[in-house]
Structure formats: C-alpha cells, structure tokens
Amino acid sequence: MSRRDALPPLACLRAFEAAARHASFTQAGSELNLTQSAVSRQVKRLETDLGRPLFERSHDGLRLTPAGEQYYRVVCRVLRELADESARLRRHGNDHQLTLASSPTIASLWLARQLPDFQHAHPQIEIRILTVEDPYRLDLAEFDLGLYYYLENAVDPPGVLAEPIFDSEDVIAVCSPAYLSRHADVRDADDLLDHHTLLVVEDHFNDWLTWQAWYQGLGLEWRPPAHCLRVNSYQLLMHATLAGQGVTLGWSRLLEADLRQGNLVRALPHALPSRGRLSLLTPQHRHLTPAARTFRRWLLNEEA
Structure with a gap:
C-alpha cells in the first residue's frame, strides 16, 4: 500500500469519532482517558493526513464541516463493524457464553431471580451479567442482549431493537x-x-x-x-x-x-x-449467538 493510500491511525479515528459525537475535545478526552490537548493533536494529525479540516472550531465548541460529517458517518460504520467482528471472534468457539446487559436495579430485583429457571433448563450456557445504568451508554460490542425499561415514542438507544417482555405493567x-x-x-x-x-x-x-x-x-x-x-x-x-x-x-x-x-x-x-415497558434490547446489524437466541426464545415464551 502506498503512503498516499495508507489508512489513518486507529487512535486518530477514535479521537475524531468521540470528538464529533460529543462536539467537544474535552468530553472526548474524558471518555478515552486522554487530555483535551491529546485529542486535539490526534484530530489535527488526521486533518493533516486527509488534507482538509473536519471541524469548525469556535468559542461555542466544535461543529463538523460538510467533509467532516461525511467522514464521521463512514468512521462510525467502520468502527462499529470492527468492534462487532472483534467481539464475534473473541467469542468464537464459545457459543455457549451469554452476556446480558441490564441496569443494577433490574439485575438485582428481577433478572437474578429469573436466571435459576433458565440455567436449570439450559445448564450448558454460561451467563455473564454486565450492569450499566443508562442504556444510552452501552457498548454494543460488549453484550449479547439487554434488559431495560423502554419508553415508546422516545429516542431509542442507538443500534438496538426493543421488544416488550410483558403485555402490560x-x-x-x-x-x-x-x-x-x-x-x-x-x-x-x-x-x-x-x-x-x-x-x-x-x-x-x-x-x-x-x-x-x-x-x-x-x-x-x-x-x-x-x-x-x-x-x-x-x-x-x-x-x-x-x-x-x-x-x-x-x-x-x-x-x-x-x-x-x-x-x-x-x-x-x-x-x-406504566409508560415504560421492561424490554429486551437486541443489537441490530449483528447475528445472535446460539446462546442469545435460546435466551430470547425462553424469555419471550417462544420455546417450542
């Protein structure tokens, strides 16, 4: 690959994606455990490499340029696909492992009490529970299925499909x-x-x-x-x-x-x-593992 066709460093792409999402170098740095100046330098390096500005900088903050908006969409897609495929490969060979994301409240008050029945019916499946209070902060590559209260006609957590678990509540x-x-x-x-x-x-x-x-x-x-x-x-x-x-x-x-x-x-x-319904969140654009498909059928009472 020629120097002209070389890919930008992954660190620069991650810094750009976080800065664009937050519209802030400072907040991006907090997410990535970097200083504001380190994020700014990585974005500047990316802009130099591409030969055009990606942000308009002002005292009010950051705003993507037209080129930046287009590049942001591509970078988001590529990083998401890379994360999903990396997670899939890490799980390869262990189709019996299941990671469930949930709020601490749902995990302790409800999910932990449901799992013994599931584990008795499917003892071969290894379960890991990931507690994250806010579903909007979920990393889609880190879990198979999520359990959260979901409000219809509200802003959906990005990249997931929500299915109610109960008919009413x-x-x-x-x-x-x-x-x-x-x-x-x-x-x-x-x-x-x-x-x-x-x-x-x-x-x-x-x-x-x-x-x-x-x-x-x-x-x-x-x-x-x-x-x-x-x-x-x-x-x-x-x-x-x-x-x-x-x-x-x-x-x-x-x-x-x-x-x-x-x-x-x-x-x-x-x-x-209730306006909110306890719902099963399924990451989109990703094939479910056999363990995740089994749990979904069991939870939604779809087992034969």
Whole structure:
C-alpha cells in the first residue's frame, strides 16, 4: 500500500469519532482517558493526513464541516463493524457464553431471580451479567442482549431493537411491612402526602416515573409531600424501601417476587399503566449467538 493510500491511525479515528459525537475535545478526552490537548493533536494529525479540516472550531465548541460529517458517518460504520467482528471472534468457539446487559436495579430485583429457571433448563450456557445504568451508554460490542425499561415514542438507544417482555405493567405505590409497623397505615392518597415519607429518585433516566405524574395520571390531587427522602439511584431507592424508610413507586411485574414473598406491600390500591415497558434490547446489524437466541426464545415464551 502506498503512503498516499495508507489508512489513518486507529487512535486518530477514535479521537475524531468521540470528538464529533460529543462536539467537544474535552468530553472526548474524558471518555478515552486522554487530555483535551491529546485529542486535539490526534484530530489535527488526521486533518493533516486527509488534507482538509473536519471541524469548525469556535468559542461555542466544535461543529463538523460538510467533509467532516461525511467522514464521521463512514468512521462510525467502520468502527462499529470492527468492534462487532472483534467481539464475534473473541467469542468464537464459545457459543455457549451469554452476556446480558441490564441496569443494577433490574439485575438485582428481577433478572437474578429469573436466571435459576433458565440455567436449570439450559445448564450448558454460561451467563455473564454486565450492569450499566443508562442504556444510552452501552457498548454494543460488549453484550449479547439487554434488559431495560423502554419508553415508546422516545429516542431509542442507538443500534438496538426493543421488544416488550410483558403485555402490560402497572406503576404502584409500595413500602415494606417494617415501615408500616413503625407508622400508621396509609389511609388514602391525601394521607400519604400529609403523614408519610415519599422516596424520590433524582435520576434523569427515570424522571418519567415521578410521584406528581402518578398522582395526576390517576386524577388525584397533587401537592408537595410533607416528607421526602431523595436519592440519585433507583437501586438505592429500592434498598431504602425494603429497609423501611418510606413509600416509593415501582413496577408491579419487576417487584412481583418481593410482593409475593411479603418483602413489600402495596401502600395504596391505585395502579397506573406504566409508560415504560421492561424490554429486551437486541443489537441490530449483528447475528445472535446460539446462546442469545435460546435466551430470547425462553424469555419471550417462544420455546417450542
């Protein structure tokens, strides 16, 4: 290959892709564990190699040039295909390995309780669980299937197909028996706001699951509660609920086992159909491994 036809260094392509995606050398550096100046130098080296600018630089940040936009699409496709094929080759020879991505909450409260039945039916499959809170941060090359709550008509996580696991699901108010033993029973929705502690998650990914939206969706009168405990993690919020620290909102199917076992009880009889559905996320543009196909059929009740 002549020098003129030589491919740019992979490090430069990765720096360019991250900088274009974030519109920032600084954020790209944070993702790649590089300094801002190191990312800038790699992009500059790529621009010199190509003989044209890829970014317009200003005090407001970065913006791709027309040539940069075209090059970005090509680089994204090439890097994705390279990552997928590398992952496939690493897994080659072990078609019985399955990596499941999920949020920590779903993994601990629901998935871990489903897996014994699957492993009993398919003991030859080795399972690895990868916990990532936000599905938008998933690396498609690192997992076979994902389990996340998915909102229809919202922005889809890139590169995945979402299939609902349950036909329907409700959002309900729950607490632990220990909480009720230390407090009076919740008489009604007004009493909950006036005399009990509401557990609230401050998390942009779950900001559609709010007490105010729940009350208003049920046609109940909403006002700021007298007592709140706020956390920034839904997993931590559920641990606080089980420990008897207050009343929280949860999905009926996700919490089914804890409700059946008496670890949680419904604080109110009200139920609001959930906007989000627990869904199976399947990476697109990639063939599923035999293990992934088996798990998908089992989870969606498609096994013969």
